[in-house]
Amino acid sequence: MVYGQQTASQTETVLKAENVNVYYGNFLALKGIYLDIPKNKVTAFIGPSGCGKSTLLRCYNRLNDLIPIFRLEGLITYHNNDLYAKDIDPVQVRRRIGMVFQRPNPFPKSIYENIAFGARINGYKGDMDELVERSLKQAALWDEVKDKLKQSGLALSGGQQQRLCIARAIALQPDVVLMDEPCSALDPISTLKVEELIHQLKENYTIVIVTHNMQQASRVADLTAFFNVTATEKGNRQGYLVECDRTEVIFQNPKQEATMEYVSGRFG
Template identity: 75%
Template sequence: MRSRNQNENHQNNNPPTKPKHADLSETVLQAKKLSVYYGETLALQEVSMDILKNSVTALIGPSGCGKSTLIRCFNRLNDLIDGCRVEGKVIYRGKDLYGSKIDPVAVRRRIGMVFQKPNPFPKSIYENIAYGARINGFKGDMDELVERSLQRAALWNEVKDKLKTSGLSLSGGQQQRLCIARAIALKPEVVLMDEPASSLDPISTESVEELIHQLKHDYTIVIVTHNMQQATRISDFTAFFNAKAGKNGKRFGYLVEYDKTEAIFESPQEESTKQYVSGRFG
C-alpha cells in the first residue's frame, strides 16, 4: 500500500481522464492538462478529464480545490477575471475553446451556466427568458420559446398566469429554476451548475434535483456541490478534487479520482477520496 504522500504524488502525476467504469458514451467536453493561474499563483494543476454526453458529472472536494475554477474554464468565464491565465486545452466537439479564433460569447451560448445564488434579471418573468434569446439573435416565436423553456424548467404551471410580474418576486427555488430556464432558452448542449441549491431550502433543493434528473436526457450537466448526499442522488459520475500547498505555500487544486458515482462513494481507489467521502476531512 502506498503512503499518503506517495499516493498524492501518484494522483498528481497521473490524473485520471475517463471514469474507469464508464461505458463508451460520447465525450462532449475534454480538459487536457488544464492549469489555471491567478497572476503568478497556481490555482488548479493539470486537470485532464472527459465529460460524457447526457450525463450528470459532480465535482466534489474541500473548499479551495478548484472546482468552481474548473467549470468556469469550460465556458471561458475565467476570461472575465483580471490576471487569470489558463494553460492546457478544453476541447468541445473537436475544437479547442481557447483557440485564437474562438469567440467566448459563442462558447457561452453552447455551454450555459447556472450560479450558486439565483440571479434573475430585474425584469419580468417573460423578459428573463426573452431578453437573452433576443440579444443573441433569436428570430423565432418568442412566446413559444418562453413557454417551452419554462416548461422544461418545471416552472410553467407556477408562473403562466403572471409572466409580466418581476422575476425577483418569485421564491428562491422558483428563481433558480427561472435561471435554469433562462440558460436552456439559448439551447446549449452543456449546462454548468455551481452549487445551484446551496442557498435553497430542502423543498426547493428537491425541486432543483428533480429538474436536473429530467434535464440530463437532453443536456450534459456538470455540477459543483459540497453536498455529498446530493452528489449521490443526482450524478452519474463524480470527480474528487483535493488541494495541497505548493512551493510558495499557497494551495492549489488537483484531480484525485474520477469514476462512476457509486464507485467513488462505495469503493474509492485513493485513500484521500475514502477519507473525504467518509467525512474524515473537508
C-alpha cells in the same frame, strides 16, 4: 468555428481537459487536470474549499477570461474543438455552454422577459411565446407562473428564481449546462425540485455540477470527480484532480484513500 454535431452514443465526450494548468498571475491554482465530460450525463465536482472545482467549471465557458490575471495552459476541447483557440468567440462559447450560478440572479424584469431577453439579443427569430412556455416547462416552472408572466422575476421564491435562471439558460438552447452549487442558497424542498429537474434535463443536455453536498452528488450525478488541495512551499492552496469514476464507485469503492476519507466525512 462550427461546433461539431456528431451522431453520438451515450459515451461521447463533449468536453475534454488535457494536462490543464490554471494560473492566477504566477500562482498555479489548479494543476495537471485530465478529465472527460460525457454527453447527456450529470458529472459532479466535489472536494474541499479551494480545490479548484469552480475554477475548472468556469474554464469550460471561458468566464475566467474576465479575470485579468487568469492564464490557462494545456488543452480544453468542446466536441474536439480547442475552446481557447485564437479564432474562438467567448460569447458564442457561452451560448453553447450555459451557466447557472450559486445564488439565483434573475434580471430585474418580468418572468417573461427573463426568458425572452437573452434569446432576443442572441437573434432568436422564432415564436417567442412558444420559447418562453417551452423553457419554463423544461425548468418545471410553467404551472407555477403561467398566470403571472408579467410579474417581476424577483417576486418569486428563491427556489422558483433558481428554476427561472435555469429556464433562462436553456432558452438559448445550449448543449451543456454548468451549475455552480445551484442549491446552496435553497431550502430542502426547493433543493429537491432542482435535483429532480437536473435528472430530467440530462435527457437533452450535458450537465456539470459543483456541489459541497455529498448526498446531492450521490443523488444526481452519474459520474463524480473528486478534487483535493495541497499546500505549496509558499503556503498557497493548489488544487488537483484525485480521481473520477461512476458515482457509486466514488462513494462506495474509490481507488484512492483520500477520496474515501472525504466522502465518509473524515475531512473537508
